[in-house]
Amino acid sequence: MSEPVISLRGVHAELGSRPVLRGIDLTVGHGEVVALLGANGSGKSTAVRTLIGQVPVSHGEIEIFGTPRQRFRDWARVGYVPQRTTAAGGVPATVTEVVSSGRLSRTRFGVLRKTDRDAIRHSLELVGMADRAKDSVNALSGGQHQRVLIARALASAPELLIMDEPMAGVDLASQEVLARTLSEQVAAGTTVLLVLHELGPLEPLIDRAVVLRDGCVLHDGPPPKAVGQHALPGHDHVHPHAAPDTEPIRTGLLS
Amino acid sequence: MEFLDYAFMQRALLAAVLVGITAPAIGIYLVQRRQALMGDGIGHVAMTGVGLGFLLSTSPVWMATAVAVIGAVLMELIRWYGRTRGDIALAMLFYGGMAGGVMFINLAPGGSNANLNSYLFGSLSTVSEDDVTAICLLAGFVVLVTLGLRRQLFAVSQDEEFARVTGLPVRALNLLTAVTAAVTVTVAMRVVGLLLVSALMVVPVAAAQQLSRSFAATFAIAVAIGVTATIGGTVTSYYQDVPPGATIVLLTIAVFIALTALAAPLARRRARALAAAHPVGDPAECMIPATRERDGKVGV
Numbered sequence: 001m002s003e004p005v006i007s008l009r010g011v012h013a014e015l016g017s018r019p020v021l022r023g024i025d026l027t028v029g030h031g032e033v034v035a036l037l038g039a040n041g042s043g044k045s046t047a048v049r050t051l052i053g054q055v056p057v058s059h060g061e062i063e064i065f066g067t068p069r070q071r072f073r074d075w076a077r078v079g080y081v082p083q084r085t086t087a088a089g090g091v092p093a094t095v096t097e098v099v100s101s102g103r104l105s106r107t108r109f110g111v112l113r114k115t116d117r118d119a120i121r122h123s124l125e126l127v128g129m130a131d132r133a134k135d136s137v138n139a140l141s142g143g144q145h146q147r148v149l150i151a152r153a154l155a156s157a158p159e160l161l162i163m164d165e166p167m168a169g170v171d172l173a174s175q176e177v178l179a180r181t182l183s184e185q186v187a188a189g190t191t192v193l194l195v196l197h198e199l200g201p202l203e204p205l206i207d208r209a210v211v212l213r214d215g216c217v218l219h220d221g222p223p224p225k226a227v228g229q230h231a232l233p234g235h236d237h238v239h240p241h242a243a244p245d246t247e248p249i250r251t252g253l254l255s
Numbered sequence: 256m257e258f259l260d261y262a263f264m265q266r267a268l269l270a271a272v273l274v275g276i277t278a279p280a281i282g283i284y285l286v287q288r289r290q291a292l293m294g295d296g297i298g299h300v301a302m303t304g305v306g307l308g309f310l311l312s313t314s315p316v317w318m319a320t321a322v323a324v325i326g327a328v329l330m331e332l333i334r335w336y337g338r339t340r341g342d343i344a345l346a347m348l349f350y351g352g353m354a355g356g357v358m359f360i361n362l363a364p365g366g367s368n369a370n371l372n373s374y375l376f377g378s379l380s381t382v383s384e385d386d387v388t389a390i391c392l393l394a395g396f397v398v399l400v401t402l403g404l405r406r407q408l409f410a411v412s413q414d415e416e417f418a419r420v421t422g423l424p425v426r427a428l429n430l431l432t433a434v435t436a437a438v439t440v441t442v443a444m445r446v447v448g449l450l451l452v453s454a455l456m457v458v459p460v461a462a463a464q465q466l467s468r469s470f471a472a473t474f475a476i477a478v479a480i481g482v483t484a485t486i487g488g489t490v491t492s493y494y495q496d497v498p499p500g501a502t503i504v505l506l507t508i509a510v511f512i513a514l515t516a517l518a519a520p521l522a523r524r525r526a527r528a529l530a531a532a533h534p535v536g537d538p539a540e541c542m543i544p545a546t547r548e549r550d551g552k553v554g555v
Binding site: 049052053054073074075076078079080082089090091092093094097098100101102104105107110112134135136139152156162 | 283286287288289291404405406407409410412413414416417418419420421422423460464467468469470471473
């Protein structure tokens with residue numbers, strides 16, 4: 001296998017003085033679709049935020065495309081979809097204006113050329129929002145807003161997509177559009193790291209699941225097969241493979 | 256138009272126009288970041304600069320700029336590092352700045368709070384040639400930053416976390432925003448005064464939002480409102496002998512109220528047009544098969 005797209009080794013991070021990540025290992029290979037699962041507070045969003053540099057790492061190493069994160073500059077290769085709540089400005093903005101931000105990494109000094117405008121329009125078409133290009137994002141439903149944020153991530157034509165809870169608060173119609181968009185991206189060879197609360201409608205796409213609990217990796221392997229009550233839609237899909245107070249399992253696959 | 260014959264009025268109008276452009280131009284990013292009151296805080300800190308200017312017999316405008324920039328950088332650093340006690344630290348910075356201004360000006364030879372008054376509430380008739388030169392240079396910097404880096408500043412102000420992943424220097428841009436806001440405060444200081452600066456940064460933007468759907472249009476309308484109000488206020492104060500700063504601020508608030516009243520029917524019409532253009536939109540959420548299935552099983 002060629003070098004991993006994402007590699008976290010022994011990553012520790014604190015929020016305030018509270019340890020949130022306590023030495024996690026995570027590798028995502030080229031073209032893989034990996035789901036990061038876990039209950040609220042397990043550290044899955046924090047893990048992604050250390051990856052993008054929003055949360056400082058106290059210990060451990062992070063590499064993106066084989067480059068230490070500190071020295072990584074090629075951000076056009078990365079598309080990021082944050083949790084929807086983080087993206088609300090106090091001034092109205094159109095769908096196109098928001099998606100244009102996603103193209104900045106491919107521009108020089110923020111000047112949009114024709115190819116950039118075409119790319120912005122194309123990414124809106126991918127999520128079925130081209131007809132809303134001139135509307136204010138405030139006029140959109142939760143699901144439509146999420147589609148706009150995904151279009152923004154796709155605008156730089158990234159090789160790696162990182163999504164934090166892309167299905168949270170999204171209506172069924174938008175969920176279908178998102179699942180379809182994502183499967184097209186995967187078919188085209190895009191690597192995907194998804195933070196999910198449950199596998200849900202994206203389950204068929206996922207190659208591997210990494211389950212976090214209390215800031216440690218609990219499971220790393222095929223997506224846990226849902227059985228019994230766990231198979232019910234809407235179930236919080238976390239499998240306690242070890243008793244809560246035992247040592248985290250080191251699979252050895254990642255070290 | 257006889258007021259144009261007076262040199263002091265020409266200077267006053269030039270300064271007023273520059274303030275009308277720059278205050279909303281940086282204010283829109285502050286509003287977007289939900290830091291609408293940052294300008295007010297910087298204005299308080301700048302008072303120490305004015306006081307120091309009097310004490311050291313240097314230009315109060317340049318001294319205020321220096322102190323305001325340092326204060327703005329400190330505020331930004333407090334935002335990064337001071338998580339829980341950030342608001343307390345900011346309060347100390349604001350009121351320390353204000354107390355410092357009053358203290359220094361009283362220590363200055365022949366200085367009293369009366370000198371401070373023209374900086375607190377603006378005093379167009381005392382704008383000197385040197386002041387105008389300083390205001391022109393500083394306003395040029397503000398326009399360059401707010402227009403030249405509009406896409407970058409938009410991205411950082413809209414969604415800081417995402418901006419990081421586009422490779423933008425988020426911290427540098429945050430610092431630049433704070434510094435530009437500080438510079439704008441001192442540009443506006445002679446016209447509307449340190450205590451009223453923030454109104455001109457925020458109210459035109461809020462008024463423009465009543466009409467616009469896009470960031471670009473909000474920017475343009477806010478600047479138009481800002482320039483209209485500053486010119487209107489300056490001319491009014493010439494004829495009526497009323498304080499220009501207060502007149503300008505009351506005018507922008509009047510514009511805000513008028514546009515809000517106008518916008519309500521406009522918004523209704525737009526919502527109807529939108530509903531007609533997108534009849535399906537989101538499906539009615541009255542039928543969710545997944546939930547129904549679960550209810551059937553769990554109910555056992």
